[in-house]
Amino acid sequence: MTITRRLALGLGLALAALSSTAALAQDALRVGAYPANPPWQNQNADGAFEGFEVDIVNEIAKRMGRTAEIQPYDFRALFVATASGRADMVISSLTITDERLESQSFTQPYVAGALGIGTKEGAGISSLADLNGKTVGAIATSFGETYLKDHQSEANYADLKSYDTVANMLTDLQTGRVDAVVNDEVGLRYAFQQMQGLTVAGTIQTGELFAMMMPKDSPLLEQVNQTISDMKTDGTMAALYKKWMGTDPAPDSVTVTPGPIPTSAAG
CATH class of the missing domain: 3.40.190.10 (Periplasmic binding protein-like II)
Structure with missing residues (x-):
């Protein structure tokens, strides 16, 4: 086999490998x-x-x-x-x-979805109004944080702490560094199954999807x-x-109802 033919064969194999890699990436x-x-x-x-x-x-x-x-x-x-x-x-x-x-x-x-208010058991906090004068935690840039900022006059909390991770936020709730947290209700209930002494004391119906x-x-x-x-x-x-x-979705819920690509928060 000539050098030219070997080079051509090698180039062909290399191109085939690149093509295969590109296909896998696609x-x-x-x-x-x-x-x-x-x-x-x-x-x-x-x-x-x-x-x-x-x-x-x-x-x-x-x-x-x-x-x-x-x-x-x-x-x-x-x-x-x-x-x-x-x-x-x-x-x-x-x-x-x-x-x-x-x-x-x-x-x-x-x-x-809905937002849950997570607290220690017996904290006496179950609504936005109960956050008056309290220190509250939320995940940075999350819907929960945005909601709290938009409803600051109603909640009247003393301080809002932002967290990068749910684990750090819930640790601070357990240790008393924050009085309450506001986050996705389903996620909080799931987490509290493994965390004694914490509860979802209230639900905020937001209409979020x-x-x-x-x-x-x-x-x-x-x-x-x-x-x-x-x-x-x-x-x-x-x-x-x-x-x-652990339960069936409601028959008329968005979980089972096909819909278009949303152009607004309303769907």
């Missing part, structure tokens, strides 16, 4: 997730992700002929991940808001949204909800 659906947010998503001791939204993205990827590659991010970094294009979508019981829709896109919602966030006008948005509709129609979404929440 098959991967890059998903960002906050790693400590059960039952929505949680990274276990082996580094694997599990949870309600994890099952959803894995099913979406499967139906799209792809695989989901889930990477951990701090909560605030989730927004940078989609805005910069480093992630195709992110999950973390994210609330659709008009402000977020200015720079991000969302799929149709699959859960109607949880969905997946994607880069603004992502070319994958239509396909992902249609896949979510299909999962609602064929019963997959309801089955996953029952698996992780």
